[in-house]
Amino acid sequence: xxxxxxxxxxxxxxxxxxTETTINFFDFSEFxxxxxxxxxxxxxxxxxxxxxxxxxxxxxxxxxxSIHIVSCGASTYDTIKMKSNLNQYGLEIGYNxxxxxxxxxxxxxxxxxxxxxxxxxxxxDPITFDQYMLNRDLDLQFYQITSLIGCELSYKSYELDxxxxxxxxxxxxxxxxxxxxxxxxxxxxxxxxxxxxxSLGVNNVQLGVVFRMVF
Numbered sequence: 001x002x003x004x005x006x007x008x009x010x011x012x013x014x015x016x017x018x019t020e021t022t023i024n025f026f027d028f029s030e031f032x033x034x035x036x037x038x039x040x041x042x043x044x045x046x047x048x049x050x051x052x053x054x055x056x057x058x059x060x061x062x063x064x065x066s067i068h069i070v071s072c073g074a075s076t077y078d079t080i081k082m083k084s085n086l087n088q089y090g091l092e093i094g095y096n097x098x099x100x101x102x103x104x105x106x107x108x109x110x111x112x113x114x115x116x117x118x119x120x121x122x123x124x125d126p127i128t129f130d131q132y133m134l135n136r137d138l139d140l141q142f143y144q145i146t147s148l149i150g151c152e153l154s155y156k157s158y159e160l161d162x163x164x165x166x167x168x169x170x171x172x173x174x175x176x177x178x179x180x181x182x183x184x185x186x187x188x189x190x191x192x193x194x195x196x197x198x199s200l201g202v203n204n205v206q207l208g209v210v211f212r213m214v215f
């Protein structure tokens with residue numbers, strides 16, 4: 001009867017709450033002629049990433065949905081005011097291949113949808129109608145789908161006295177290889193779909209730090 005109880009316990013549904021910090025970025029240098037070098041340099045500030053995730057674990061399998069929203073703040077160049085933000089939504093699937101009392105090793109794959117929103121407007125307000133027609137506002141959204149495959153190596157610890165009511169916590173590192181799903185980003189202005197054969201660069205090797213709580 002003991003093995004049967006252990007099997008039931010190992011396959012129960014558990015809740016995962018996680019946060020992960022990675023170093024990643026998009027390289028807009030191929031779009032320099034279209035959006036200007038000042039916008040390309042400005043968008044380089046959208047690096048780094050802190051994801052917040054919520055998921056479930058059944059047995060050794062787990063899946064986590066994550067969200068990440070960041071803005072690099074307003075900036076100016078000449079008479080132009082620039083604003084941008086990055087929204088990312090991810091779905092991760094993994095398997096705890098090595099699961100001991102203290103060590104957790106998990107191969108994983110993840111699909112990420114990213115949207116970069118870039119706005120240019122006049123830093124002077126108000127401006128004349130003629131000025132606006134000569135230098136119209138820029139409002140672009142770049143959509144990029146990426147996938148990653150990699151692994152996570154974590155150290156497990158257990159809450160004393162059950163104060164947080166969780167089974168265990170993990171702190172670890174992740175190593176992933178990143179690829180683009182759509183070769184060129186899907187680009188939209190306020191009212192149009194814009195077609196381009198140029199690509200956003202990605203850093204193919206991604207390192208990160210992840211913290212999870214399993215309940």
